[in-house]
Amino acid sequence: MQVHTDSSVISILNRNQVGGLEIPKDDKWLLVQPTLNELIAISDDEYTSVEHKVKPNKQDERFSVCYFVFPAEDSVIGSSKYEPFTYKDFQAQAQHNVKTLGFKVGLERFKNP
Ligand SMILES: O=C(O)CCC(=O)C(=O)O
Numbered sequence: 448m449q450v451h452t453d454s455s456v457i458s459i460l461n462r463n464q465v466g467g468l469e470i471p472k473d474d475k476w477l478l479v480q481p482t483l484n485e486l487i488a489i490s491d492d493e494y495t496s497v498e499h500k501v502k503p504n505k506q507d508e509r510f511s512v513c514y515f516v517f518p519a520e521d522s523v524i525g526s527s528k529y530e531p532f533t534y535k536d537f538q539a540q541a542q543h544n545v546k547t548l549g550f551k552v553g554l555e556r557f558k559n560p
């Protein structure tokens with residue numbers, strides 16, 4: 448799986464003990480050791496959506512179950528740091544970014560000046 452950030456508000460990941468999930472650290476990809484439950488979340492910059500990828504493993508079977516929490520499409524997301532936007536706006540922006548730039552710009556686009 449290629450480098451990406453999740454578009455969900457919260458991602459809860461449960462996987463077996465075969466590793467593969469990697470996050471960037473000091474210009475290298477760091478293997479995240481499997482634990483029982485993992486939580487990746489975004490919330491008004493308190494927690495940011497971290498880039499990650501999954502390294503293919505041809506030897507050992509690997510499975511993972513992700514539970515993504517999304518806001519309702521028309522719900523307005525407001526905060527002191529961002530201009531109000533709907534999740535539909537965010538999705539449209541993400542799709543446009545991927546098509547034109549090859550990656551998601553993410554919340555940066557909605558940040559207050
Ligand atoms: O399988 C994993 O460890 C992560 C999967 C993932 O990043 C995703 O589905 O967005």
Ligand SMILES: [Fe+2]
Nearest residue numbers: 451452453499
């Ligand atoms: Fe992901």
